[in-house]
Ligand code: UD1
């Protein structure tokens with residue numbers, strides 16, 4: 001019904017004993033983000049108001065999501081899934097609103113599946129998400145009526161042998177009109193094998209008051225897989241990795257091995273991007289046409305423009321790499337590293353908060369921080385911008401076409417004039433003139449007849 005609000009009640013009060021961990025279950029990391037974070041993302045993408053039912057480790061769970069607009073609901077005793085929804089539902093006043101019940105430990109559920117479920121619930125009043133299970137043991141079984149609507153859900157522990165043979169299981173996820181759910185929840189009893197208030201009983205109760213309950217099947221078991229132990233966590237991680245890698249493949253990327261690329265953010269790739277093995281991509285990332293990412297690279301919140309090459313074992317964080325640039329192997333671009341077109345940054349080079357203009361080269365063993373480096377500058381091996389005096393950071397400017405000899409210390413603030421040459425091993429403390437050679441090192445001398453000290457005789 002238009003005009004009504006969509007609410008999501010996320011159950012996250014359970015202990016997760018089988019994790020054998022000090023961390024509450026819903027905070028266990030999947031692709032670097034807590035399980036619950038993934039579920040929150042899906043709920044947000046549906047535009048739902050979010051209610052999270054917490055119990056075990058409640059404070060820690062709430063502290064993990066401080067900024068989010070979440071309505072936290074405390075369930076002090078875990079008396080069952082039905083009880084959990086009972087404690088949350090008073091926060092939803094309008095009987096016409098739609099509620100979707102999700103689980104903090106079921107992280108791979110897709111928004112598109114939920115949209116299908118919700119639209120069924122809009123027609124019927126209540127819809128449950130089911131799946132055909134390879135091994136249904138432990139799960140609630142779906143009993144359908146002659147018209148294929150869901151008649152009731154029988155928990156494994158309460159099922160007879162005929163019901164145990166049913167392969168269609170309850171995912172736990174459901175969507176329903178607030179008024180209907182409120183009415184059914186009020187009638188729940190705990191006279192079952194586990195002595196709990198089962199959310200699943202709302203299906204039979206809805207039927208009793210004349211509602212036909214839609215049963216929508218999820219495409220795969222993976223999508224509705226719950227996480228109860230570290231083995232399942234690793235399986236869900238692998239499934240997530242595969243799903244995200246497939247998105248890159250669909251965008252046209254070539255992956256050396258889809259099972260060895262970890263996408264943990266939003267990655268956009270152009271045509272013919274190649275990504276080698278063991279690459280981790282976090283945050284918002286844009287890789288333009290023909291970019292090559294070598295093995296073992298970590299790229300966070302960065303853009304790499306077309307035809308650029310990031311060689312093995314490089315780390316980019318909040319960096320920008322211009323077209324045709326090459327980075328690495330073993331390079332580190334830290335926040336606000338901005339490389340223009342055709343720049344080369346080689347092995348064991350660290351760049352922080354610096355702009356390198358077109359064609360600049362910094363090939364070996366160098367630190368560039370708080371610097372502005374002009375076009376076609378060549379920085380020799382072992383050069384350091386000495387940007388920090390222990391309190392403040394200072395800027396180094398190297399004008400275009402300059403040549404910085406190896407082993408130079410540039411003590412900032414300092415400016416190197418255009419097309420100038422700095423002799424190797426210089427310690428530059430003052431600005432240097434354009435188009436001249438500047439040498440700032442002790443003159444070489446030889447001490448005639450000097451003898452090395454000799455070791456005393458050993459006893
Ligand atoms: C539930 C379903 C079952 C379904 C299965 C899918 C019921 C009665 N059964 O069974 O049909 O096949 O999920 O995995 O709903 N929780 C709370 N508070 C509580 C109880 C549970 O927040 O008082 C949370 C738990 O943290 C957990 C989730 O709800 O994340 C499911 O609870 P659990 O007791 O594991 O239900 P199942 O027995 O797995």
Ligand code: CA
Pocket residue numbers: 226228
């Ligand atoms: Ca469970």
